[in-house]
Amino acid sequence: MLGIKNVSIRYQSRLIVEDVSLNVQPGKIMALIGPNGSGKTTLIRGVTGVIPLAGGRIEFSGKDLTPLDESNRAKIISVVPQILRLPSGFSVFDTVAFGRTPHIDWLGRLTEKDHHLIEAALQNTSVGGLRESDVQNLSGGEQQRVILARALAQNTPVMILDEPTAHLDLTYQVGLLTTIQCICRQEKIAMLVVLHDLNLAARFADEIAILDHGRITINGLPNEVLTEENLSAVYHLPMRILWSNDDSRPVIVPK
Secondary structure, eight states, X not given: OEEEEEEEEEETTEEEEEEEEEEEOTTOEEEEEXXXXXXXXXXXXXXXXXXXXXXEEEXXXXXXXXXXXXHHHTTTEEEEOSOOOOOTTOBHHHHHHGGGGGGSOTTOOOOHHHHHHHHHHHHHTTOGGGTTSBGGGSOHHHHHHHHHHHXXXXXXXXXXXXXXXXXXXXXXXXXXXXXXXXXXXXXXXXEEEXXXXXXXXXXXXXXXXXXXXXXXXEEEOHHHHOOHHHHHHHHTSOEEXXXXXXXXXXXXXXX
16 A cells, blocks of 8 residues: 555645645546646656655565665666656667566676566566557657656556546546546555546546645545536536446546
């Protein structure tokens, strides 16, 4: 289990994240939602060790990860960032193989286990047929699947995804999140996912946490968190929740 315990983060003298506590269970997806500027990316950067914490700690199965160096933390937490422009000259296989960097020796040699994990990651994200392609020549959706495969090859029990569907059309958004959900279940990975689309969060998350002005206002099951009252208060926009007869998950629309 990933434990975020009373975490606070400052930027210069300003407190951006204040006393945040969350638990993400193995095999479960927790979606982190909230308006722009609420501190979501800052929290993710603190959890992954990119920026220091002003208070609190990050735990995995009760072990404090805060003092770990980058290499040892990368053996526990992998990251799927918002899609970035990948450099040309690297094949899909080479890019996914970078996920094994925290585990290989100083000579950079891939073992049989490394090759097995890379191959599994390629297949699980449906990019095995592109292994020799230059990543720069791929579509946005394909590049994001490669980035997911790289994180999967890292073989960590925790995965952090920062708006993985940003800049993707609806088909790619649903396809990518379906893949993420299947991987989460099969590999029993604890996943913390930042999402802007409330309906995607409602459809794919097991739990949802709302971050507003650096604090968690509520977290729990989607149908508990995604209420008209909660969302209207956070987004400062009247919201309406719709329910279909055959689905227990809410559909959110502005009033």
